[in-house]
Amino acid sequence: MDNINTFRQLYLACKENNKRIYEVALDYEVSQGEYSEYQIRLQAKKSLDAMVEAIKTGLKSTELSPSGFSGNDCDKLQKRYEKSTSVLGCVAQKIMTYALATSEQNLRMGKIVACPTAGSCGIVPAVLIAYAEEFNISETDMINALITAGEIGKLVSEKMALAGAVGGCQAECGVASAMASAALTQMRGGNVKQIINASTLALKNILGLTCDPVCGLVEIPCVKRNPFLAIHAVTASELAMADIISKIPADEVVDAMEQTGKLMSPLLKESSQGGLAKTKTAISLEKNIGSFVKY
Numbered sequence: 001m002d003n004i005n006t007f008r009q010l011y012l013a014c015k016e017n018n019k020r021i022y023e024v025a026l027d028y029e030v031s032q033g034e035y036s037e038y039q040i041r042l043q044a045k046k047s048l049d050a051m052v053e054a055i056k057t058g059l060k061s062t063e064l065s066p067s068g069f070s071g072n073d074c075d076k077l078q079k080r081y082e083k084s085t086s087v088l089g090c091v092a093q094k095i096m097t098y099a100l101a102t103s104e105q106n107l108r109m110g111k112i113v114a115c116p117t118a119g120s121c122g123i124v125p126a127v128l129i130a131y132a133e134e135f136n137i138s139e140t141d142m143i144n145a146l147i148t149a150g151e152i153g154k155l156v157s158e159k160m161a162l163a164g165a166v167g168g169c170q171a172e173c174g175v176a177s178a179m180a181s182a183a184l185t186q187m188r189g190g191n192v193k194q195i196i197n198a199s200t201l202a203l204k205n206i207l208g209l210t211c212d213p214v215c216g217l218v219e220i221p222c223v224k225r226n227p228f229l230a231i232h233a234v235t236a237s238e239l240a241m242a243d244i245i246s247k248i249p250a251d252e253v254v255d256a257m258e259q260t261g262k263l264m265s266p267l268l269k270e271s272s273q274g275g276l277a278k279t280k281t282a283i284s285l286e287k288n289i290g291s292f293v294k295y
């Protein structure tokens, strides 16, 4: 089976074979001869289990990161929701909490699944697991959704490296959001067109997001960016499920993303030389970083 490099090819492969995105992705991987479908599903299950574990541990911990900059926001959000529910409802509440839980675990050097990167690790698990819990989605369907998300990430990575140093945060949290919206739309029973549109809408509306980590740590703004971009994924899925389409096709949006990444100043691509990283407060934190960091 030929590799699928573009969203258009993916759409046609699904249409011609009357298959879902995860089925086409599995067919391709199996055709490479290295792994059976069983082995691939087992690997996806391992990732899923690690995601669940990171959320569980993150929800219970208030341990600060080595810098001391973060680590207790998830706890604050949980306490807030004990008193008053989110204006967005139970699923969104859970999504935001889970995104923070995973992201904070990453800063504690806990085990997380980079999806696609460590800085954006909270987005896919939060959306996938919170929705699955609230709507009793089976493990098989969760794995199908995770494989769907993986295929979306893979297609974007065919065009550009998924790294803040190359494309800014649009290539990390933006792509994570596109992956999460695909997983969510798959679990909600969306068709192939709706899943592709959900990812496209998520990507299109995050173009140009800079990567400007304070003190060079994947911490500020990364941690809080995760709950924001997780909800962004839900918005994209909501629109796509209503058959609202991106007028700019998916592959052209990815092209625009790649171009935007190239046009972005190196000062805003993980170098910590501009944007939030060079604000007065960030500079002051940088000067005192030695007194914050616990070893």
Ligand code: SF4
Pocket (backbone or CB within 6 Å): 117, 119, 120, 163, 164, 165, 168, 169, 170, 172, 173, 210, 211, 212, 213, 217, 218, 219, 221, 222, 225, 270
């Ligand atoms: S701001 Fe940069 S380091 Fe932080 S998550 Fe985004 S791309 Fe990664």
